[in-house]
Amino acid sequence: MYHFNFQPVLENIDLLLHGAWLTVRLSLMAMVLGLIVSVAGAVAKTSGIRLLRWLVDIYVEVIRNTPFLIQIFFIFFGLPAVGISMSPNTAALVALVINVGAYGTEIIRAGIESIPQGQIEAGRALALSPLQILRHVVLKPALRNIYPALTSQFIYLMLTSSVVSVISANDLASAGADLNAKTFASFEVYLVLTVMYFLLAAGFSAVFAMIRRAVFSYPASR
Amino acid sequence: MIRVFSSADVWFIVMAVRWTLILSAIAFAGGALGGLTIALARTSHITVLRRCAAGFIQVFQGTPLLMQLFLVYFGLAVVGLPINPLLAAAVALTLHASAYLGEIWRGSIESVPSGQTEAATALSLSYADRMRHVILPQAMRIATAPTVGFLVQLIKGTSLASIIGFTELTRAGQIVNNATFKPFLVFGTVAILYFILCWPLSLLARRMETRMRRAITR
Secondary structure (H helix, E strand, O other): OOOOOOHHHHOHHHHHHHHHHHHHHHHHHHHHHHHHHHHHHHHHHHHOHHHHHHHHHHHHHHHOOOOOHHHHHHHHHHHHHEEEEOOOHHHHHHHHHHHHHHHHHHHHHHHHOOOOOOHHHHHHHHOOOOOHHHHHOOOOHHHHHHHHHHHHHHHHHHHHHHHHHHHOOOOOHHHHHHHHHHHHHHHHHHHHHHHHHHHHHHHHHHHHHHHHHOOOOOOOOO | OOOOOOOHHHHHHHHHHHHHHHHHHHHHHHHHHHHHHHHHHHOOOOOOHHHHHHHHHHHHOOOHHHHHHHHHHOOOOOOOOOOHHHHHHHHHHHHHHHHHHHHHHHHHHHHOOHHHHHHHHHOOOOOHHHHHHHHHHHHHHHHHHHHHHHHHHHOOOOOOOHHHOOOOOHHHHHHHHHHHHHHHHHHHHHHHHHHHHHEEEEEEEEHHHHHHHHHHHH
């Protein structure tokens, strides 16, 4: 019979809480930078410039059809061979941004394409500049349309970020791995880790709902 | 001893694709059974079943696959079974797939117009007959595109089995890299192999989706 022993885990809970904070920080940075990459990718893809569209297509397809684990191995172990070396933490952030950028590009592209042409023409008729049109007439309503898809992708990113522990970047999962190596209470450690990730996901989801109410609560056009 | 990256290494990596495919197939078959159960429970009129299914989906979609793998891997020892990477990976990926497919199929079942259920009930079909002959065949048409899309996610997910020591494509790449130290070439090759597995499925899913959308808007 297996004897559960949560004592060593609870004694070191501060290590795990610090790890959780690192995961939150890493995820937030990846979300913000990933959003920038996604918007740039989506604008490039809908720009009508064929070469640009083609490059973004290759980027999106390559990233979406290979595992994140291989992407991070390639960035951390492979790129130094061609002279680009990064610390584990930087490699982790770069890999996450590149990964979420590909998914985000597709999501935001769908949002931009959901904006009726007449709305852009109306913006032009109001003598808005192209940049103003992009920002107020296209991107904001587009983001509102795809907000649920985008935020669930962001939560998925936070969960995926646990994989960065394999290159020993600092996060919740690697704090757990350290604790496991120290205490050998493997099942207990990973059970607590799983609960913590679940709470983080719930927390992000609650924050995203709050942001949605604050930013996108204006009435719909219909 | 570092040796050169030879054709034998490439062959070793290519042969490991087999284990990625086997693991994906096991998880997909198990996930299909589990997913159907979850989807039916989630859409049933029995509150307890509905709540349990919702909780199952929420737990598996709200936690990292990596943690699920570790929990099952170390959990085998808790229930007194010997530690076995293939078994652990198969069980964890099956549970993972059950949750995702359950949620996809719930959506498909719910998108069948309720008039269909009412008509079937009016014809005094039993629950089983109603599902088997009326609801599920229609839900299946709606579900195929997202199901193929999830298959891509599942194949990519099997790469995490390498972390608990199961030798599939990713781990074969790590083994070769440790011996040859050509990470750019090795992981590039592994990435290309995953791409060859996943890209056709992604294209297929997208084509099905466009065809479906056209059929619905017509």
